[in-house]
Amino acid sequence: KSLTEEFTYKRYVSTARxxxxxxxxxxxxxxxxxxxxDEYYDVSSSSFGRSDDDDDVVxxxxxxxxxxxxxxxxxxxxxxxxxxxxxxxGTSNKSSEETMTPxxxxxxxxxxxxxxxxxxxxxxxxxxxxVAREIWKEDFICVxxxxxxxxxxxxxxxxxxxxxxxxxxxxxxxxxxxxLRRRSAEVKxxxxxxxxxxxxxxxxxNDDI
Numbered sequence: 176k177s178l179t180e181e182f183t184y185k186r187y188v189s190t191a192r193x194x195x196x197x198x199x200x201x202x203x204x205x206x207x208x209x210x211x212x213d214e215y216y217d218v219s220s221s222s223f224g225r226s227d228d229d230d231d232v233v234x235x236x237x238x239x240x241x242x243x244x245x246x247x248x249x250x251x252x253x254x255x256x257x258x259x260x261x262x263x264x265g266t267s268n269k270s271s272e273e274t275m276t277p278x279x280x281x282x283x284x285x286x287x288x289x290x291x292x293x294x295x296x297x298x299x300x301x302x303x304x305x306v307a308r309e310i311w312k313e314d315f316i317c318v319x320x321x322x323x324x325x326x327x328x329x330x331x332x333x334x335x336x337x338x339x340x341x342x343x344x345x346x347x348x349x350x351x352x353x354x355l356r357r358r359s360a361e362v363k364x365x366x367x368x369x370x371x372x373x374x375x376x377x378x379x380x381n382d383d384i
Contacts, residue, residue, distance in 0.1 A: 197239075198279070198311055202302050204234035204286070204295045216295055218302040234286035236299040238306065241280035243317040243367065244273040244339055244348070279307040281318040284327070296330050304372050314373045319352045319365035328366075336368040 204218050216233065281303055286295045307313045318336060320327050339348040352365040 199239040202236050203232050205231040206233050233290040234295045236284040237282040238303045240277045242275045243278040245276045245315045247272045279313050279316045300334050308372045317369045336370045339367045
């Protein structure tokens, strides 16, 4: 790993240790080579930096809880879901009632430059949704994305995430987020994206909403 990759990895592993027992997870994508020489990737929870595993890590994602606006008047019909949580059919993703609620939030997602465009980012994203839905029993998941981060915006769009709307101006909701870059913290505006991951019966959703 580069020094930046090593620093970032160890920082989030340290955070994962401190957050044990809370709704927080650090998921790692690792590369495995089977006997016939074929390679495959799998996503699992952090091993907390054991030296025998670190070199196999090709990507990681952090997820915790944060206050985010979520609809309060959702129903199980696809039309209403699209209107409340945002759809790809041009309907608004602002419901008539939203409240600031503790919601799973993807804090950072990264893939080694040598292994990008191999579907690893999507595997990490889907694993976050599985944890939030099946273990944490949450209905929505959110993510903050920098407006100029085109690869990340494309990934989340393909995953069915949509922009939350600003209730006052009607444009995409943005909020300031602290990020760590080159070992220094800075505050920058981010889009807030959201996806509904459970229906009213507690089942997972297959629709991109």
